[in-house]
Amino acid sequence: MTNESVEIPRFNGTETLPEPFIPTPEKVSGYVDLRSDEVEAQMKSVEGRQGLYAQLMERQEDIRRDHADFAPEGLQGQLDDTAEALAAHETYLAEMNAPEKKGMFSRAWDSIKSFPRKHPVVTTLLAAAAVAGGIAAGFYMAGEWELLMTSLGLDKIAGLAGAAGELAPVTPEVPPLPGGGIYDVPPPMPTPGDFPHIPG
Amino acid sequence: MNTLYLTQAEHKTFDAFSDALKDGWEVEAETAQYTDTRQKQLIRLSLVRLHDPKLVALRESVQKCSTKEEVIALLQEKDLTDVGNDELAELFFALGPATLSGLIYAVLAQSSTDKDLEALAALTLIRHTMLSALTAHAS
Numbered sequence: 077m078t079n080e081s082v083e084i085p086r087f088n089g090t091e092t093l094p095e096p097f098i099p100t101p102e103k104v105s106g107y108v109d110l111r112s113d114e115v116e117a118q119m120k121s122v123e124g125r126q127g128l129y130a131q132l133m134e135r136q137e138d139i140r141r142d143h144a145d146f147a148p149e150g151l152q153g154q155l156d157d158t159a160e161a162l163a164a165h166e167t168y169l170a171e172m173n174a175p176e177k178k179g180m181f182s183r184a185w186d187s188i189k190s191f192p193r194k195h196p197v198v199t200t201l202l203a204a205a206a207v208a209g210g211i212a213a214g215f216y217m218a219g220e221w222e223l224l225m226t227s228l229g230l231d232k233i234a235g236l237a238g239a240a241g242e243l244a245p246v247t248p249e250v251p252p253l254p255g256g257g258i259y260d261v262p263p264p265m266p267t268p269g270d271f272p273h274i275p276g
Numbered sequence: 277m278n279t280l281y282l283t284q285a286e287h288k289t290f291d292a293f294s295d296a297l298k299d300g301w302e303v304e305a306e307t308a309q310y311t312d313t314r315q316k317q318l319i320r321l322s323l324v325r326l327h328d329p330k331l332v333a334l335r336e337s338v339q340k341c342s343t344k345e346e347v348i349a350l351l352q353e354k355d356l357t358d359v360g361n362d363e364l365a366e367l368f369f370a371l372g373p374a375t376l377s378g379l380i381y382a383v384l385a386q387s388s389t390d391k392d393l394e395a396l397a398a399l400t401l402i403r404h405t406m407l408s409a410l411t412a413h414a415s
Binding site: 096098099100153154156157158159160161162163164165167168169171172173180181182183184185187188189190191194195196197198199200201202203204205206207208209221224227228232233 | 277313315316317318319320321322323324326331334335338344347348350351352354355356357361362364365366367368369370371375378379381382383386391392394395397398399401402405406408409410412413414415
């Protein structure tokens with residue numbers, strides 16, 4: 077897995093591009109002498125991540141050969157972010173599946189599934205995440221995520237508008253104008269941000 | 277499920293709705309602060325594990341597309357009504373709180389019925405749960 081060029085579909089045809097380096101447990105497992113579940117377990121502690129970092133740095137030449145974008149100076153941060161995502165993901169799903177909350181979330185999902193006609197943007201975004209996500213296709217589509225969102229007219233919704241405040245919900249003085257895009261999403265307006273954002 | 281978890285700015289938008297539309301809905305302040313980054317979003321996307329045959333088939337179909345237009349058409353045609361809840365939860369998590377806030381803004385700006393607010397409540401509940409998890413583990 078680690079030494080192959082990958083056939084990557086592009087919007088304008090097919091060409092072979094190097095696979096970006098994202099240290100998922102499966103990816104890291106390809107460079108250290110651990111199974112992916114062992115990597116995931118080790119990622120849970122600072123010491124564990126330091127150990128993985130050291131082992132990956134020993135293989136940096138191999139990693140760079142497979143992933144032209146590999147940046148050793150950013151590796152520790154990538155490992156920390158991956159660990160954060162894994163831990164948060166576990167907590168998030170556990171919360172949703174807690175027996176006392178399962179009914180409430182079941183109603184929430186039913187509600188979301190019931191309104192695609194009025195809000196097709198939701199379905200389209202989820203479908204986009206489905207094709208962009210995962211180790212099989214994600215390395216490509218994740219890299220092209222911005223292009224995909226822009227092509228779908230969802231770049232502002234997807235947090236690609238730049239400044240934090242641009243996506244913040246606003247208090248419209250007048251009803252939003254129609255025709256803000258193919259989904260009739262009104263363009264976001266600058267306002268002091270009070271919600272999480274993706275820095276540009 | 278009659279609670280909306282809204283940020284201060286979202287709450288102001290909700291306050292502008294008619295009393296009839298607001299009737300029966302409770303607002304709780306969404307106060308969690310989390311800074312997402314492109315790297316974090318790409319990592320979350322890369323961690324998605326899909327098992328639903330419909331989504332796997334969609335991915336395979338997209339990989340066979342040769343033009344942007346084909347990809348867009350496939351994504352826009354997609355019906356996710358029979359996709360499992362756990363898979364949907366995965367996809368929302370991959371999109372992350374900032375994208376979800378963008379969605380919430382879009383739905384909020386177009387809300388005119390109780391049904392819309394039900395959808396809004398669902399989205400804000402998912403964001404609230406996601407933010408709680410992310411802030412609990414933020415490095």
